[in-house]
Amino acid sequence: MPIPDDVTGDEIDKDVKQELQSLPKGLAEDVSRNLVMVARLIDEDPEGAYGYSRVALRLASRVAAVREAAGFAAYASQKYSEALAEFRAARRMTGNVDLWPVMADCERGLGRPEKALDMAGAPEVQKLDKAGQVEMRLVAAGARRDMDQLDAAIVTLQSPELASNSVQPWTARLRYAYADALLAAGREGEAREWFAKAVESDKDGSTDASDRLAELDGVEFVDALVEDDGDSDTDTDTDSDSDSGGDVEVVNSEAPEAKSAPEAESEPAEDSIDDDGLDDVDDVDDVDGDEDDLKG
Secondary structure (H helix, E strand, O other): OOOOOOOOOOOOOHHHHHHHHHOOHHHHHHHHHHHHHHHHHOOOOOOHHHHHHHHHHHOOOOHHHHHHHHHHHHHHOOHHHHHHHHHHHHHHHOOOOOOOOHHHHHHHOOOOOHHHHHOOEEEEHHHHHHHHHHHHHHHHHHHHHHHOOOHHHHHHHOOHHHHOOOOOHHHHHHHHHHHHHHHHHHOOOHHHHHHHHHHHHOOOOOOOOOHHHHHOOOEEEEEEEEEEEEOOOOOOOOOOOHHHHHEEEEEEEOOOOOOOOOOOOOOOOOOOOOOOOOOOOOOOOOOOOOOOOOOO
């Protein structure tokens, strides 16, 4: 796959670069450049990132960082069986437990929420740092929701990290997940409160909490340039003298239903994780009125 000339391979993390030192210099450079492309594309073009990860994997399948990158690219492309296999390989090579939460989330993607809950109760969780434990809590709550256990999902998310006023990298996502679970359970007032708290802590826009909050308030932003055929049921009074810039109008809208859990892959890979984990995640310190004539 073509790689832009400005990508040298030096952009990768120093720890990854150190891992690649076991390879011949030319090969290490090729692998590095492909890994840089994975990092560049994984959010905006997961399939493109996946393609570059496969190239890197063909070149250096015995490097743990390459297996991990391939896992995340497959995960972003919702290829959960493949992602789980790559994460397991990386974990075998390093002995590191950091990938445990995302491995559990792959089990959810494969339609096996019970497996995810088993992993949430496993000893590996206690070896995770605080960020990893919060991530595991989010995955466990998601598994509960997959199983239509909304009350259990809400309880799972209730934790010192959720109650803390300190803003950490995981705070916005934790508050968002809690608000979304409350909304799914029909507790709209509490959900609105927690969506607002998620907005306060979401400094980098990692969630769409502000949009969800607006929806709960019955506000929808509509492009004023859309032609009005005269049959619209929404009463929007536009200014005929306005210019053709990016004006918007605010109209009333019903809040949407909560998002459903992701669809599982139809043919999951054979699972090598033991089935003797704990069945309950609850003990884990653990852990993807109308507005009148509003105008814009």
